[in-house]
Amino acid sequence: MLLRSAIKRAIENAQQQGKLPFCVVATAGTTTTGNIDPLQDINAIAREYDLWFHVDAAYGGALIFSEAQRSRLAGIEHADSITFNPQKWLYVAKTCAMVLFRDMSALTNAFRVSAPYMRDTEGFINLGEISVQGTRHADVLKLWLSLYHIGKSGYAQLIEESYRLTEYFTRLVRKRPFLELASSPEMNIVCFRGVPPWIPEARWDQWNTDLQEYLLREGNVFLSLPTYRGHYWLRAVLLNPYLEEEIIDQLFELVDRFAQETI
Numbered sequence: 001m002l003l004r005s006a007i008k009r010a011i012e013n014a015q016q017q018g019k020l021p022f023c024v025v026a027t028a029g030t031t032t033t034g035n036i037d038p039l040q041d042i043n044a045i046a047r048e049y050d051l052w053f054h055v056d057a058a059y060g061g062a063l064i065f066s067e068a069q070r071s072r073l074a075g076i077e078h079a080d081s082i083t084f085n086p087q088k089w090l091y092v093a094k095t096c097a098m099v100l101f102r103d104m105s106a107l108t109n110a111f112r113v114s115a116p117y118m119r120d121t122e123g124f125i126n127l128g129e130i131s132v133q134g135t136r137h138a139d140v141l142k143l144w145l146s147l148y149h150i151g152k153s154g155y156a157q158l159i160e161e162s163y164r165l166t167e168y169f170t171r172l173v174r175k176r177p178f179l180e181l182a183s184s185p186e187m188n189i190v191c192f193r194g195v196p197p198w199i200p201e202a203r204w205d206q207w208n209t210d211l212q213e214y215l216l217r218e219g220n221v222f223l224s225l226p227t228y229r230g231h232y233w234l235r236a237v238l239l240n241p242y243l244e245e246e247i248i249d250q251l252f253e254l255v256d257r258f259a260q261e262t263i
């Protein structure tokens with residue numbers, strides 16, 4: 001509800017300043033914390049103000065392959081356009097990224113520039129004419145082969161297993177009072193940080209930076225260190241299909257050892 005009124009306020013403020021808002025972009029899920037915007041609500045606002053509704057599902061679009069998790073994307077079916085990157089949660093080698101349009105004619109009407117040296121093709125859209133890049137790799141071949149090889153049920157299994165491990169990981173964060181979560185994870189990204197009460201708050205960013213280096217040095221584990229709400233956080237992406245609970249246990253043993261050493 002808060003988000004709804006914030007978006008409405010942003011649109012109306014822009015209109016009052018003589019600006020012309022034309023699009024609302026929702027994210028599923030966000031890069032730092034892996035959260036999913038309320039797509040149904042945001043779509044309703046886009047409709048109310050007659051704006052284009054885009055969903056950046058570069059990361060989370062893969063959930064559509066899991067019957068157990070796809071309801072998290074409810075509302076995405078109303079999008080006018082969707083970003084989706086199979087190079088993320090579909091494990092396709094990069095680059096493999098796309099934008100999907102509900103109505104292809106909006107794209108062709110706006111962008112199509114015919115090249116005089118290309119023959120017109122009936123019933124076939126030359127993507128080179130409606131995007132920035134003319135000549136391109138056949139990136140879709142990797143996607144087609146992966147879908148063919150892994151299949152919907154294979155992807156569902158991979159996605160559901162990473163949810164199971166995310167829950168496991170999150171439980172271990174919650175069990176430690178000197179750690180805090182940035183948000184409740186909704187995908188396979190866990191964003192958390194140390195808030196050790198024995199260290200002055202002004203030094204928590206440094207403590208987390210040191211922990212990140214310690215985990216890499218001592219455990220060969222890489223957590224990224226994004227800035228979020230003005231502070232450094234640790235971000236685990238539980239994407240590797242070879243990840244096991246045992247590796248997560250080892251990571252938290254190192255976290256505990258580091259914390260102990262700083263008391």
Ligand SMILES: Cc1ncc(COP(=O)(O)O)c(C=O)c1O
Nearest residue numbers: 027029030031056058059085097
């Ligand atoms: C939500 C989201 N959108 C877009 C991107 C960028 O995608 P690309 O590398 O295709 O520009 C990322 C990459 O991390 C992302 O997480």
